Amino acid sequence: MKTAHGRVRRAIAAVATGRPVVVMDEAVDLGYLVFAGDAATSDLLTFTVRYTSGYIRVALPDSECERLNLPPVCRDDGEPAGIAAQRVTVDLRGTGTGISAIDRARTIAALAAADAEANDFHRPGHVVPVQAGRHGVLGRQAGAPEAAIDLARLGMRRPAGVLCEIVSQRNPVEMADRVELTSFATRHRMPIVSIAEIAAYRRRIEPQVVRSAETTLPTSAGGFRVVGFRDTREGCEHLAVIAGAADADAPMPLHVHVECLSGDVFGSLACRCGAELDSAVAAMRSLGTGMIIYLRPPEVRACGLFTGTAAAPGQVSETVAWILRDLGVYTVRLSDDAPELGLLMFGAIREHGLHVESVSSVWPVAG
Structure with missing residues (x-):
């Protein structure tokens, strides 16, 4: 399982069973903790906050952003409304302050739910939805949001993926580099995969x-x-x-x-x-x-x-x-x-x- 194909399959299996994985974006030299949105729990959110920047996003397809009335935070003059990736922050109605691990886990799981409705959420809140590109990592826009959704879909989960940048443990004011990301994945027994490897895997198994x-x-x-x-x-x-x-x-x-x-x-x-x-x-x-x-x-x-x-x-x-x-x-x-x-x-x-x-x-x- 040391090949790129094997690494992607391990990552898919982990996401399918509700576990997190490490995704590397080699284009910007960053690593992300990623898991399926419908698998969000307070324990996963607590772990995520401990080892990442804490700026937790939920990647969603454009159709879900539209269905749940998640407009862009801002956009350039003349830019179509559906282009800007970051959406208005939300909290699930009925949660407490919205910032705790329990509250954010409930909000994330609700964003990923098939029966969720726009009126289920307060705006603004503490969870950041992000619109992912339509073709995932095979599209012209291929970053961590697209990788998170692709892994969720390949793992037969709902098309919603949680992502947050992993912080360096040696120097907490910086982000983890490739060496630290590999060490982090090994220490926590997580699969590690790059966006490029996910793209190659999809091109290999999906008719082009x-x-x-x-x-x-x-x-x-x-x-x-x-x-x-x-x-x-x-x-x-x-x-x-x-x-x-x-x-x-x-x-x-x-x-x-x-x-x-x-x-x-x-x-x-x-x-x-x-x-x-x-x-x-x-x-x-x-x-x-x-x-x-x-x-x-x-x-x-x-x-x-x-x-x-x-x-x-x-x-x-x-x-x-x-x-x-x-x-x-x-x-x-x-x-x-x-x-x-x-x-x-x-x-x-x-x-x-x-x-x-x-x-x-x-x-x-x-x-």
Whole structure:
């Protein structure tokens, strides 16, 4: 259970049984104590206050924030009402001062309850709701609130997660660093996991694309079977262009191409994209077999015009892997002289249970 996959599964199991875990946000070098909102107890809240900053938040989906009438505390001029993450603080009606561990545990459990209503809470109070991004750690906004909700959902709990930053025990005026977080998790027998590991786990077990269309496309190079796919989060549309039979019986020559408006459409000479795509189509026609996976990133990509829109190899590989699985292709061929992006991508594809053969006469990966 020392692998990242195993660490995430341990964390999910702990949250599922109402226990806390340590979640590391490596992007900001912070660690959080996290547990399911519907598992909140006075003992858990007491432990949390002792070892954290005490600024305890409850991550909720946007639908729950709207249903429970939890408006944002403030927002910038012109910003939509649903954007600001931090919501108006609340206390459950019928609690005492609202600040004790017992009172906060009751408020948190009520926020997580399916039958909770907006009128169940006083405003302002002592518990801080936070709206998490719609796609959890797989969305563009991926922080501790998203990780807390993802762990709760993966543990089959209600979509509400408690989170609070862990304070350094060596120097209480600072936050715990990675070494202390690891020591803290070991000392209290808690799983420890990073946000990036949760994201990788979700991309591995949850389909990243769904099949949306299929047709036979007549082209100047001949007729090809084309299957359309839609990204489950961003809504991006991808194509698999296939010559010959796509099955598990034989390795499939594969060319992966990330859309480039300037090269693919206008034939720009500032990049190799258009020429590589033309070469892949010609090779497919010549061999009578092969596949081109044409990926469209969330933002327009045009070499020499727009910058900063290149797709990350890891995300590209996950999308490609799910497309290949859907098509029943489990072995592909890759050129020995493929660019660095191709080597990184197919190294990641192998982690998805697909086999990559290296054949020098087959096309490189483009984009």
